[in-house]
Amino acid sequence: MEYDEKLARFRQVHLNPFNKQLGPWQHEQGPGKEALQVPSEEALPELPPGEPEFRCPERVMDLGLSEDHFARPVGLFLASDIQQLRQAIQECKQVILELPEHSEKQKDAVVRLIHLRLKLQELKDPSEDEPNIRVLLEHRFYKEKSKSVKQTCDKCHTVIWGLIQTWYTCTGCYYRCHSKCLNLISKPCVRSKVSHQAEYELNICPEAGLDSQDYRCAECRAPISLRGVPSEARQCDYTGQYYCSHCHWNDLAVIPARVVHNWDFEPRKVSRGSMRYLALMVSRPVLRLREINPLLFNYVEELVEIRKLRQDILLMKPYFITCREAMAARLLLQLQHRQHFVESDEMYSVQDLLDARTGRLGCSLADTHTLFAKHIKLDCERCQAKGFVCELCREGDVLFPFDSHTSVCADCSAVFHRDCYYDNSTTCPRCARLTLRKQSLLQEPGPDVDA
Secondary structure (H helix, E strand, O other): OHHHHHHHHHHHHOOOOOOOOOOHHHHOOOOOOOOOOOOOOOOOOOOOOOOOOOOOOHHHHHHHHHHHHHOOOHHHOOHHHHHHHHHHHHHHHHHHHHOOOOOHHHHHHHHHHHHHHHHHHHHOOOHHHOOOEEEEOOEEEEEOOOOOOEEEOOOOOOEEEOOOOOEEEEOOOOOEEEHHHHHHOOOOOHHHHHHHOOOOOOOOOOOOOOHHHOOEOOOOOOEOEOOOOOOEOEEOOOOOOEEOOOOOOOEEEOOHHHHHHHOOOOOEEEOHHHHHHHHHHOOOOOEEHHHHOOOHHHHOHHHHHHHHHHHHHHHHHHHHHOOHHHHHHOHHHHHHHHHHHHOOOOEEOHHHHHHHHHOHHHHHHHHHHHHHHHHHHHHOHHHHOOOEOOOOOOOOOOEOOOOOOEEEOOOOOOEEEHHHHHHOOOOOHHHHHHHHHHHHHHHOOOHHHHO
């Protein structure tokens, strides 16, 4: 009777998921005691066929409760579950040692122990044996050490639990996958395409039709259909092609063709490959706006201002190259993140256009322009000595080619006041002087003629 009282107190707190019906000990209770029943809505589902059902003393029932606590899908386990699962395995071992040898209860406990170990083996990942670097299909995978970040595997499309699973990231295109999925990937690294073909598709959503793809995914060639049978066809707004749900996750990205033609920055749905390609190309200066859409400068005032600042910076560059103080101060490194700004004024990247739309690029270039002009006109005497005096009026301060009120001769690069240059546009005093000097040198007789 003492055992029955303990069992009744235990069942008030815990429910036995393996006994939906009355146990044999309940039938043996006296008529004065009521049998405790588990409510049907609180009872857990029955065990699958082939699994032994516990109807044994209290310790074995505890083992059943521990097993049911961990009998959840593999994808829902956390690190704390792993530790508790290991603790349950230790409890299984202890129960087996306490039970009589070769008994039915011991055999059932052994089966439960094997089941727990299999679950633990499915969750564990052999991270110790995995190499730190793997090279596959031009991907360069590095084993991640971060354990607290939850990512999604690009191959099997399931969650990567960094706490309990080993995963790799490609340093080129940031492709992420489990270690067990590495040998199954079939998509080459997008960075190789960026290296060999660094250009954009500049036609707005060049759709050719699903029939031109033979009703298959443009990337993995899986069968797709607009009706979603066998798989839904999803269009990429960048390439205009259709992809399956495994290759197109409805990611959003800014389309370069819509930006340069319509000044449209609204993100649109693209495939995974297009998203990675656009992400790698966003800072590459491959857009020559004057050739692609010269009318864009007539409608976007920010681009006109940015073009003028870039032209002035290119005129300042010769001063810094020949100035020791500027080279020591590394003033040109102010534009190290936009190196193409000190090479030409025609090339733009998508990031430049994004920053121009928000106003960040204009403010940044204005500050850099002010810093450069201050060094040339105020701080450095050597750079001041390279200024010009207007030879047409011979009045005013020293002029520099990047001043807003000056004009530069296209032939000799002499600097004049804008008003003076337009009033005397037919002649340039410096060009005339250089022409006379060349003629005089050609007319002078050589030393052999005089002898």
